[in-house]
Amino acid sequence: MKVYEAIARGLSDMGCTELFGVLGDGCVYIIDSFRRDCNGHYVAAVHEGSAVLMAQGWARVAGKVGVAAVTHGPGLTNTITPLVEGVKAGTPMVLLAGDTPAIDREHAQNVNQRGLVEATGAGFEMLRSPETVAEDLARVFYRAHVERRPIVLNIPVEFQWVEVEYQKPYLRLPETRSVIESSTDMDDAIGIIASSRLPVVIAGRGVDSPEAEAAVLRFARRIEAPVATSLRGKGLFNDDPFNLGISGTVAHEVALDVIGRSDCLIVFGASLNKYTSGERGLTRGKRIVQINPLPSELGRCTPVTVGLLGDPGLTADAMVNWLDEAEIPGSGARNDDLLQQLKTYHEKARTKLVHSTPAGTVDLYEVAFAVEEALPKDRVFVTGSGRFMFAFWNVISVPNPRSYVDGNGFSSIGIGEATAMGAARAAGDRPTLLVTGDGGFMLSGLSELATAVAEQLDLVVIVANDGSYGAEHIAMTMHNMDPDISLLPSRDFARIAEAFGCKGLTVTSSDELQAAMNAVATRDRKRPLVIDMKIDPASVYGGAAIARP
Template sequence: MLFHEAIAWALSDHGVTTVFGVLGDANLYAMDSFQRQAGGKFVSMSNEAGAVLAANGYARTSGRLGVATVTHGPALTNTVTALVESVRDRTPVLLIAGDTAVVDRENFQNISQRDVVVPTGAGFEQVRAPWTVDEDLATAVRRAVLERRPVVLNMPVDFQWEQVERSPAPRRWPAPQAVLPDPAVMDEAVGVVASAKRPIILAGRGAAAPDARKALLHLAGRIGAPVATTLRARDLFRDEPHDLGIFGTLSDEVALDTIMRSDCVIAFGASLNKWTTAEGSALEGKKLVQVDLDRVAPARHSGVHVGVVGDAATVAEDLVTWLDEADVRPTGFASPELAERLAARSGQDFKDRGTDATVDIRTALMRLESTFPKERTLVFDGGRFIHHAFRLLRVPEPSAYVHTVNFGSIGLGMGNAVGAAFGEPARPVLLVTGDGGFMLGGLAEFGSAVRHGLDLVVVVLNDGAYGAEHIQLRNKDMDPEISTFEWPDFGPVATALGGQGFTVRDRAELDEALAAIEHRDRPVLIDIKIDPDAVPAVGR
């Protein structure tokens, strides 16, 4: 068969059913073969960055490999920020990039594509010859899955019409396995846990699987510990009576008080970065046991008393067994009184700062939380609004949350939201973004969401400015005019793109727009006007 047919069938052999991309002359025929012959689905995106971001969002919600494709030169350079984001996200993504022909020295889209990719932290694999396509694709897929990062497969355009004889390459990587901890290290860990009077169990993204959740709750019950999560594992313990919520910088008053009174943190699959530890203050004066499959994870960010290499479920159950054998009694730190204090949290004790032409950001988010279906996929873009959104919006489980601020960029939410909708089509997707992020990376891909008929609601918290920069200028008594914008109303723009748009300036319009979500039959955009001078600091 022809090379472009062979790569399409090779993708199918590896279980790939969906590819996000932008077509060009170096990937056009491969994607045509993928859809028409191999039975896959090609999802057209509006820009190349959006294609990689969609593959990232798809991987996060489906648990499968995300796949994207672009053509050569500027198409690949357009993906750089998205590649860095996926590298930082540790998401398995395969990007099939076309390349110019080696003999075509004068092609004005020539660039050293390996040199573009490598600085992003992504892997790079070259299709070496037309007849090595099966092996090269299999290598790229294996690396993306095992290394948990994007890998770019570079595909010269002149290979597409070469005749090849296929040599399908089987999957060549082991299934996930339980990792048993070292008994000597476990003995140290048990000693620390057994001596604790006020322990807390902390779960990160590496402990967000259902089996780990069950094991961690078993351990928490055994030692009488409240539970908490990192931002990336948010809502793993939702509805548990002693769930503190997000640990560290984003902790509420009750959770923060409990954290500060604790004397031991047992962390599973959490990197313990400066946000989780509140610059280290949340761990000060405490014994720390850190459990992770990655042997270099313990003490990467915080000093630990015991670092245990092993998977979360196995280590948690082993700790219970050892504690039972030693007849260690529960601490009682997870008390009925603590459960009552946690249940009484409302987050609604604030003075509404809305006006006749704007809505208080906290009011908008709490109304959104209470009216949007609880079975949702939640995607955040970056922006000044995000700390309030982190605290006030929730998900049914960690896999329903797609994080897009690993690189500190705005404008990455919409592409992820499109991919997330394909990855878990049974759940509606809620994207919360700022006006700057929507204009930078959301407007074009909202059109993609309409084109593909996705169940997506976009909420734009619109302060008419780059809010973080606006408040910096304000705080220094400088004129913030250069940080402000005269955007069009996004509601009519969304309608013009084929969606359903609403412009919200007060509580009545907010309620009307939120009520319309219940009857949505196309992507919806709600443009909520926010006063840039009335966005309070978190906790105020």
């Protein structure tokens, strides 16, 4: 077969079922063969950057390596920001990129593709020859899985029509689940936990299976510690009555109080970055035990007292065994007083958080609570980047960490839209909720509505339309400057969405919000729904945390 056919067949043989891309002469034959010869599903994005983001959204929800394909030159340069997003978010994906013929120095699309890719922090591999297709394909998938970042396979176009004998790629991923049953670090960790009077367990997306979640929760109950999560660990411990929710800069008042007063943090599968640590305010002066399967993550963001290298679930069970053998009593931190505090907070949260806004607008927290009730609990939740996120992070629930995806690794607007479409492809029969801002939606969301319609995605898009670049609006206001330059022209996103084939609605009041939620509940699940939520730019909370100089 031809090299392009061998690449397509190799993708299929390694389990790739979804390919995202934009056609160009450097990738069109691979894509066509994948779709026609291998019965793979090809999602035709409008922009190459969107194709990469879709592959990343799919990877985050599916828990597998996502795959995208683009052509050479501008096809690749259009993916630079999404590649950086993938690196910063730790998302495993493979990008197949055509490259111009080496013999043609004056090719208009010739560019240093290796230099561009490596500048993003992504990995780069060259298809070395027509005979090494199987080996090179297996290598990029292996690297993407192990290194947890995008890996680009650079494919010279002159190879594609060469005849080769097909070889099936051999890909065997290593078993990385391990635990140190006994060590000085384990002894120190048990000693710290035994002497703690108010421990808190924090878990992140490294707790990546129901079995691991159950093990960490057994550990927390054994030491009688309340639990919390990082943002990307959202969805863990949903049914535990002592769940404090998200730790860090978006934590609610009870969580901030408990974590702030704690004397010990036991952190499973989370990096404990500055957001989870509340800009270090929640970790200062505390003894910290961190458990992570990656040695590079131990103490990377926050200095820790003890770092344990191992699988979060297996290590949690090993620690329980040690505590039982030593007959160490629980801390007593899971008590009736804390239970009552959490109950009172949740009962009053809606009343405390929802505020009145000027006529013609609705409050973001009111929107968040309404959406939480309107959609089935088994959903996928995706956010873009912007100050609107703060109202939704603590209100919208998800069943597990794989059901939450943010486009916030690079803090770039315009990331969430295409990411949500890839996530929706992996969601199966579950709905996908995207919350985005009007600036980001204009930047990249509008054009990809065509893709969402073509794919018949069960996608509900909430556009938090405050008519401004929100963080900049707050920054200028804080400096007593006229924020006029941050304001955007009025746009009717509902009518624009209808023109693309979506269902479009506009919400300017509480009554219209309720009508929109009824439309959410009765939506056509094969037609994306876009809701233009009119928000007052001066009434959005939380943006100051982003904008403060």
